[in-house]
Amino acid sequence: MDNGESLPSFEGIAAAFAKAKAEKEKEESQGLKPLTVDAAKANKQGEVHFKAAHGILVAFFTWILILHALGIYLFTSGFLLTRLVLDDKSECSVPPVNSARSYTPGSPETGCWHPKTFEKAIVIIIDALRYDFTIPFPPAGSDEKPHHFHNAIPVLHETAINQPNNAFLLPFIADPPTTTLQRLKGLTTGTLPTFIDAGSNFAGTAIDEDNLVAQLRNASKRIVHLGDDTWHALFPGYFEPNLTRAYDSFNVWDLHTVDNGVTDHIFPLMQPSNTSKWDVIFGHYLGVDHAGHRYGPEHPAMNAKLQQMDEIIHKMIEQLDDSTLLVIMGDHGMDAKGDHGGESDDEIQAALWMYSKQKLFGRSSPAYVTPPATAKERPIAQIDLVPTLSLLLGMPIPFNNLGKPIEEAFIGAKGDNFENLAIVNRLASSQIHRYQHEYAVARSIDVSTRATSLRLWEEANVAWGSLDGKRKKSDSFKDPYAAFSAYQQETLGVCRALWARFDVPRMLNGVTILAFTLVILAIYARGIEGDRSELTPVLLFRGGAGTALGVIVGFAASVALPNIPREHVLIYTSAVSGTIGIASAFWYIRRRLVSPLPSTIWGWMSVLFTILLSVGFAANSFTIWEDEILLHFLCTFGVLTTLSSLRQKKTADRALGCYHSILFIILTRVASLSRLCREEQMPFCKSTYYASANSSTSATWQLAIPYVVALLLPVFIRDYYGGTLSYQGSAVLWLGFALRFGLLLSAAYWTLDAADDGNWYPGYGEILKTTKIVIAQITFAIALAFGYSTFNWSKPFLNIKSNAPDSKDTSSQVVADGGSTSIAILGYANVHGSRYALLITMWSLAIILVQKPMGAGAIGIATWQLFSLLEIIDTNRLADSPIGPVVLGLLGSFHFFKTGHQATLSSIQWETAFIPLRTIRYPWTPLLVLLNSFGAQILCAIAVPALVLWKQPPKKKGLLGDVAKAVGTHLLFYAVINLATTMWAGHLRRHLMLYRIFSPRFMTGALVLLVVDLVCVFVAVGGTRMSFLSVAEVFGWTS
Amino acid sequence: MTTVINSHPKPRAPANPIDILNNDAAKLYTHLHPALVLSLYAYQFRSIVADPVPALTSALVPLSILQIAYVATCLPPTGNSGSSTLQQEKRKPGEKKKPVPGKVEVGINVKIIPAFLSLLLSLLVATPLLTATLVLFGAPITTHHTHTLLCGAHIALLSTLPLVYVHGVDGETWREIVAMLLPIDEVYGGLIGTVVGAWVGAVPIPLDWDREWQKWPVTIVTGAYIGFVVGKLVGGTLLRGKKIMFE
Incomplete structure (x- = not known):
């Protein structure tokens, strides 16, 4: 703290200034300064000088802030996963393969690619319905005490066991991030989320990819939506305006408004007099999720909420007609405190339950009648819902879908219709193959990354081809079913890896900017002797000049490098050139530099x-x-x-x-x-x-x-x-x-x-x-x-x-x-x-x-x-x-x-x-x-x-x-x-x-x-x- | 501020690094001691990991014996520090020369009793203070009290017992010890080494290696033992006589 000590000046003016200053100090040290006109003027000057120095300081730190923002932006845009959205749409009359069993495709009335099973559907999302809420607790042989969230919604489990041909219940695994917006995208498009959307929970944006709701709309189905208004952000104008009711989703402290709204409007629509007014209802309850956010799962409010859901489902089962499919599911789970967004087990494990008055569902093994005791057994992916619902309702499978039809829904009441299972899996896999081909062309992806999945595709087709034209026993279709499933699994794995593909040059350039800025900041903070406010102007000027030069260089470089996005080049050159400008300023004031160590x-x-x-x-x-x-x-x-x-x-x-x-x-x-x-x-x-x-x-x-x-x-x-x-x-x-x-x-x-x-x-x-x-x-x-x-x-x-x-x-x-x-x-x-x-x-x-x-x-x-x-x-x-x-x-x-x-x-x-x-x-x-x-x-x-x-x-x-x-x-x-x-x-x-x-x-x-x-x-x-x-x-x- | 308030009007003689006693037994044992302490710890390590409380409790006894043997054999007791010439200077004018007692009596009076007093002070004063420090640094506050207390006791025996023996209980000296104002010697080095070792010993605790030895307070005690040996060695040789500067 050597405030009065004179420092080696780097300019002649500074020396003269210091001398003048020293004289003034001497004068001031005599006591409080008399307020003469001169002194007042000098004081005014001092104020102006301070304000200028302060302004320049603010500008300098703002400039550091901008450098940080640029570096973080560049890294983030290369790091958070990106997926190319293809505009292709599946068409009813264009199945991905020639149809099996001489089925004539192309009619939404009978089923586009495959004969349809249901005329209508009611799809209910109970937000944050975790799988363990739906199964009995404690499991046999355990003497743990049940929590508030246990045994409060038994209807799903009971129906699955008592009427296995009418209902099934399965763990339903979400792809993180487990935010509602991302989940709805996955549940309707059948594709994987990318991380970059995670932050847009505040305001959703419309989905332009092919999706189930768009397919239903194209087929002139009348769609009703009730509940969470996130749907309207994703599918603006898709729903019947006079029947649809949307509610604000963000007020997590309100447990009942949305739920009561859905319930009040859904039951009138299920009356026989009204069922002709709609084809598909999407209902979205938020009470369970909000109870989780507000109180956490271990709270009587959660128990009450789940019991209310239980009653509602009972009532829906009563009123359901024969031609309608009822789907109840959670879009994600919740962690121990009732929050979600990440990828912990509790957050990704939701439940899926399907129900129909017709005896259509089956199990491939009698042991599967009891729903799994934990979500680790026989789980299905949430994207599997998309091909399942599409085929059950006679819609084409959305173009970008990567899911696989759910076994229980297609295997038949006796649990032996492997032929049907093979056919629907062949359809789904063929669509996946078509999509993968288009994606590879659009993104010019190397064939080697797809080698395994292409081989599996060939094998599956061979397995199918060996049965072609012959009427065989159902069991012989097990092989092609397994082969197509294997292809779907492998492709899903490849896509997960592929869309976890990072733009490494962007990331490296972002890190470079951050590292350069760090060096500048380190020298500025620790490597300068004396008063920084005197030196900041020259740093700011040179830094600014460097940035300006960098912009020009960036424009030139982006012409020379047409393959790299211009914004990337511009950010990189201007930021790096700005730091170089500062480095030159450090050189200029080198006599004031000391080791920052x-x-x-x-x-x-x-x-x-x-x-x-x-x-x-x-x-x-x-x-x-x-x-x-x-x-x-x-x-x-x-x-x-x-x-x-x-x-x-x-x-x-x-x-x-x-x-x-x-x-x-x-x-x-x-x-x-x-x-x-x-x-x-x-x-x-x-x-x-x-x-x-x-x-x-x-x-x-x-x-x-x-x-x-x-x-x-x-x-x-x-x-x-x-x-x-x-x-x-x-x-x-x-x-x-x-x-x-x-x-x-x-x-x-x-x-x-x-x-x-x-x-x-x-x-x-x-x-x-x-x-x-x-x-x-x-x-x-x-x-x-x-x-x-x-x-x-x-x-x-x-x-x-x-x-x-x-x-x-x-x-x-x-x-x-x-x-x-x-x-x-x-x-x-x-x-x-x-x-x-x-x-x-x-x-x-x-x-x-x-x-x-x-x-x-x-x-x-x-x-x-x-x-x-x-x-x-x-x-x-x-x-x-x-x-x-x-x-x-x-x-x-x-x-x-x-x-x-x-x-x-x-x-x-x-x-x-x-x-x-x-x-x-x-x-x-x-x-x-x-x-x-x-x-x-x-x-x-x-x-x-x-x-x-x-x-x-x-x-x-x-x-x-x-x-x-x-x-x-x-x-x-x-x-x-x-x-x-x-x-x-x-x-x-x-x-x-x-x-x-x-x-x-x-x-x-x-x-x-x-x-x-x-x-x-x-x-x-x-x-x-x-x-x-x-x-x-x-x-x-x-x- | 022109007047500097000085609580010690008479400037104290600058502290000198502690020399070990000038005899063959001392010179031999001072090198043997760290090896013995470490081997003792290594020998008990398995049982400490298996069940820390009984093992650490029983390990206190041999450690105390070794430390007492060390201070009694190698170190000058308090008031006897430095070379004999310095001792002469320190003697206040007018103080009578005591009659020279017998050798065994000297041994017990001058060495064994102070050694046991140092042990007592380390256990009764330093251990609670160090245990409290461990809790402040994040040791469990509601559980594992015995574990933490034993950990504190081991650190106290390693670090403060020899210090109390050579420096006594003079408040000003202890201010200098805590303020790291003394020149480094093998005793002071042992203290610094033990503390730094215990600090570093916290590093592996959070790692997800799922090893038995990561349990509280095994790593801290291990760090303290290794730190003691390293600190004693480095303090007695490389850094001997150096002073720690903050600025």
């Missing part, structure tokens, strides 16, 4: 923490146990600062440092008790975030946590202000009143929410709902509207006191000595820190509101820890060290886990969107979910400037440069993590655990980096503008 134990610890964490992400175990690793690192930091504090010379520093270090460790450990375990951590982890491991509601005792936070947190923060007598002016208004009131309101919100959830006051639900939303909005207004007004316009937290001259208080500055009294400025010692830290408390309030009660405790502790950390950094004189910003990164990542999150899709708390709003509103909905998910990282990022401002003298030189250095270091931490997770995800792209572990961690890392970039630029660095201007209003500008 650490030289102190703190530097090495910063590097060690970051590198160990990054290396660990290559192993699934370390990724799974990231929360524990972070706890370990944070405690290590606390122990080291305890040791370091004991080395301090001043007893006060020693005592304060030790106290805050030990406090920091203990708070970390207390916070670590809040856990939400991911599936892979079982059985070594016990979730405490909600009432139980199978719940997503808080226990009653947890409701007390926000109140404790409201009572204690403002007191603790006040103490940190009190140490330097900075609890003055607006700080009293904010900390003493507004913050506390806001925290109390937030606590009240969660109590009301629990009352609404648990239905404590029946009949008052609507009032509770309205009240809690209003309370949430008021809290937000206090935190951000009132908070920012206070932050922007309040004076520095100072007070003037005249007292006897013997007062020896270090927190106040004696400005006019002599005579009997002196005037002291209270709060002088921490004027910058106390002023800026207000921003932390504001955002803390906003973030606490959007966390569940347990999360409010975690964020409360995090806020307390932030202030402790500021004291630790100050007493150990580490403001210049990288350890502060790095530990803030660790702390943010740690509390991410402590606020009930994991690096998995299913742990996203979507319901946050409804805290201050009733419906989805852009852009607020995604912003709220982001604030909930990354609240901890956001809070810690906001605290970064405070590290270098806490207890710094108001007129210290180069404070803005120090802020830039700290912010750069903080971003560096996340950039390293992001680069590591990106590289590991790319490198391990064939790993078994890619979608379960590495890919979600990569997405988390990328999102966190972008969010932290944004917050650092616009909230943290942006906030320093307000606080610096406010301090300078009193103390004037130093440069």
Whole structure:
């Protein structure tokens, strides 16, 4: 911290400037500057200079943000799977092979490619109907206790056993991602999902691929849809407008509106007088899914919901006519907390049940009459529904289908019609073969990748051909049936692998951009001597020039390389050329460069923490146990600062440092008790975030946590202000009143929410709902509207006191000595820190509101820890060290886990969107979910400037440069993590655990980096503008 | 701030690295000791993995004996540190020279009793502190208490017993020990090695290798033993006399 020391200047002007500055300083050191006209002018100049330097800093970090975004975009677009969508449609009159048994194809009335079995169908989706909900529990020979979700919907299992020719029940395995939108695509097109659609759950987009619904529509069938409105996003205008009823699907806290709507409208349609008005009904119940999201499966609400479904199915069976097929299925399952999206067993295992009044269904073995005891036995894929329904209803199989007809539906009541089974499988396989051929042509795929499947295709045709023309026993068709099945299985496997085909050049180029940006950031943050704000203009200028040049080069290159998409070339050249521009700027200022490698134990610890964490992400175990690793690192930091504090010379520093270090460790450990375990951590982890491991509601005792936070947190923060007598002016208004009131309101919100959830006051639900939303909005207004007004316009937290001259208080500055009294400025010692830290408390309030009660405790502790950390950094004189910003990164990542999150899709708390709003509103909905998910990282990022401002003298030189250095270091931490997770995800792209572990961690890392970039630029660095201007209003500008 | 508050008006003599006693037995045993400690641990490793609590409990006895033998044979007891010349300087003016007692009596009074006191202090003071530290670092808070306590006891016996023996219980000295202000020697190196070893020992716990030895607290104790041996060796040779700098 050699603020006054002169540095080797790189320009003559700088030297002259420094001289002038030194003279001015001398003049200023005489005492408070007299406000002459000259001084006022100089002051104005200082302000203009600061605003310009600050603006350039914001621009520079924004530019880093853009580089990060470009690199992440390029990698992501090559990494998240892509599948070419073929526009071909199957046609009724054009079967993929000549038909067997002299059947004349081409008529929807009798059946397009195969004689149809049913005239009409009712297809009901019970969202998130997990397979184990439908089978009896406990299984024979086990004495486990049934849960709420067990034995509540017995109808499916009973009918399958008692009337095996009318019904069958099978495990129905979803292809991840297990989000409803993706599942509906799979269930209607019969093809595999690609990951890139996973994020579009907010707004679905129409399916243009060939699909069952489109085929039905082409055949002039009248289709009715009832329930979840996602269908309308996928199939706009396909349904009978006057019979169809769609309901908002996103309000997961509403268990009944959608379900009651479906039930109210479906039974009238099943009346004999109305059955002529429609051909196919798609009904989509959401209650089970919403009960899972809201309460988790282990809750009486789930039991009630499943029993309601049971009754409805019973009623449907009663009213069903002979020519109609009834299908009940889940589109995916749910994990132990009732969420879904990923690919754990519980999430992909749904149930499928088909029922008909005619005795049409059979089993190939009598043992198969009993539905499988677990979803691991005899499972069928969800895409198998597509060819099955198509052939049963006499439709052509959609062109892109990869599924196989379900055995039970075609084998006949006696379970021996292998001829029929062979015929339908031949049809399905031929369509698959036709599709594969077209796909291979369109994508120019090498024949070698298809060699095995082509061989199987030949074998199947030979097996079929050997029977051709002869009327044989049904058993002899077993061979061709098996051969066609084998071909379908192999093709499905090839497609899974093929569509897991990554665009490696894009990924590599994305990683290159991220790596170059990382180097730039590393040099900027750690490799420059002196004030960064002086050097940022030249960096920004050269970087910008480089980018502009890169765009030109990119245009030229894209002409030369017509095979590569222009957007890819442009992004790559402009980003790389921009980093080269910055590199040239570094060369220009080379005399100011120092080695970015650490030289102190703190530097090495910063590097060690970051590198160990990054290396660990290559192993699934370390990724799974990231929360524990972070706890370990944070405690290590606390122990080291305890040791370091004991080395301090001043007893006060020693005592304060030790106290805050030990406090920091203990708070970390207390916070670590809040856990939400991911599936892979079982059985070594016990979730405490909600009432139980199978719940997503808080226990009653947890409701007390926000109140404790409201009572204690403002007191603790006040103490940190009190140490330097900075609890003055607006700080009293904010900390003493507004913050506390806001925290109390937030606590009240969660109590009301629990009352609404648990239905404590029946009949008052609507009032509770309205009240809690209003309370949430008021809290937000206090935190951000009132908070920012206070932050922007309040004076520095100072007070003037005249007292006897013997007062020896270090927190106040004696400005006019002599005579009997002196005037002291209270709060002088921490004027910058106390002023800026207000921003932390504001955002803390906003973030606490959007966390569940347990999360409010975690964020409360995090806020307390932030202030402790500021004291630790100050007493150990580490403001210049990288350890502060790095530990803030660790702390943010740690509390991410402590606020009930994991690096998995299913742990996203979507319901946050409804805290201050009733419906989805852009852009607020995604912003709220982001604030909930990354609240901890956001809070810690906001605290970064405070590290270098806490207890710094108001007129210290180069404070803005120090802020830039700290912010750069903080971003560096996340950039390293992001680069590591990106590289590991790319490198391990064939790993078994890619979608379960590495890919979600990569997405988390990328999102966190972008969010932290944004917050650092616009909230943290942006906030320093307000606080610096406010301090300078009193103390004037130093440069 | 111009005045530096100094709680120790009289500057203390700069601490010197501990020398092992200048006799053949000490020179021999100081090299033998780590080998004995490690072989003892290796011998019991299987039973520790099989059932940590009884095995770790019974392992405390031979470890205590070895450590007591080590400090009594090789190390200068507290107040006797450094070379004899330094000892002369340290003697306060006016202090009477004590009558020279018999050899066996000296052995018991000066060595065995302090060694047992060090053992007692390590078990009663250092063990609870280290156990608490282990819990803070993420050891199970509701279960495995005996496991953690035994782990703490092993670390305490390895790291603090020799330190208490050579440095006593002077508060300021212990501040310097904890603050890592002492020059490195084989005793101090043993402490740092044990702690770092235990820290590194946490690394394999999360790995999904499904090995018996990954169970709590086997890896930590193993790390502590290996760290002790390495730290003692490196501290007594390569890094001897070096000081740890934070800045």
